[in-house]
Amino acid sequence: MTTDRRVLVHPDKESLAGSVAARFITKVIDILDEFEEAHIVLTGGTMGAAVLAAIRASSASHTIxxxxxxxxxxxERFVPKDDADRNELQAREALLDHVPVVESQVHAFPASDEIADLDEAARVYAAELAAAAPEGAxxxxFDIMFLGVGPDGHxxxxxxxxxxxxxxxxTVVPVRNSPKPPPLRLSLTLPVIQSADRIWMVLAGGDKASAIGLALAGASIDEVPVAGAEGRKRTVFFVDREAxxxxxxxxxxxxY
Known part of the structure; x- marks a missing residue:
């Protein structure tokens, strides 16, 4: 596993989102020069949505x-399809509904009003991952995996x-007792996260500072899960000054 972890500090949230958006556009173009297609993993949260909005607003977005x-x-939060808590809905509003993506290539987790059983929803998403995998995988x-980081390091x-x-x-786990509401969720497991070529963590605010510091100091993944977030090629913390x-x-x- 790579030990190439980088921390890139930006003055504020706006410049942070804009910088990550610009790097995303450049990197995706490079990836598509090498491969027929690219697989991107999105995250939710304020900064996750801000980055997607900045990609949409960029004058270079049409080059992808x-x-x-x-x-x-x-x-994903296991809530109805149109619930504002869904990461999918936030991503669609910020970016995906405004660029010419192929709808069959937008792989959202099942919503609670599509599949009522949480375990079955996890199985369905695992099957979708497998269907898009190379033979035997x-x-x-995953070329780029965006991750948010909670103040507790999740x-x-x-x-x-x-x-x-x-x-x-x-590959996919049902979560029934999330300490952060809503309690029912679906998540990729750590081995899948660690399989990504590049992990990009985008976070802002002083409440994230302790989690980053502990992760970089080698804390246990049981205590600080972000300590286990390492990409195969590169791991980057994009942060503001407070974080x-x-x-x-x-x-x-x-x-960088």
Whole structure:
């Protein structure tokens, strides 16, 4: 597993979102020069939506061949399809409804009014991952995986001290006791997250500083799940100044 973790600090949330959007556009174009298609994993939250909105607003967004992109999610709240809490709905409103994506290549987690049983919903999404995977694999090659990070250090819906963080024999896990509402969720497991070529964590605010500091200091994934978020090629923390408060100066990258 790579040890190439970088922390890129931005002055504020707006410049943070704009910078990540610009890097995303450039990197996706590079990926599509090398591969026929790209698989992107999205996240929810304020900064996740802000990055997608900044991609949409960029004058360079038209340079992406959107028809060659597949979109997935790292986790989802198990609520009805039109519930404002759904990460999918936030992503559609911020970006996906405004660019020429292929609808069959937008791979949303099942909603509670589509599949009522949480375990069955997890199985359905695992099957969708497998259907898009190379022969013999259980999930696609993820080129870029966006992750948010909670103040408690959780990623996707893998929370500190909960059993889901240690599951390795499944690709999708049902979550019934999320400490952050709503309690019912679906999440990719840590091995799937760690399979991504690039993990990009975008976070802002002083309440995230401790989690980042602990993760970079080698904390246990049981205590700080983000400590286990490492991509195969690169792992980048895109942060604002407040979130970088507890990052050692030597780990802050001057450029990327």
């Amino acid at each position: 061949d959107w028809s060659r992109l597949h979109f997935w999610w790292g986790d 259980l999930y696609p090659r 990623i996707a819906s893998l929370f500190p001290g909960h059993d889901e963080i240690r599951i390795t024999d499944a 970088a408060a507890e990052v050692p100066e030597g780990l802050i990258a001057p450029s």
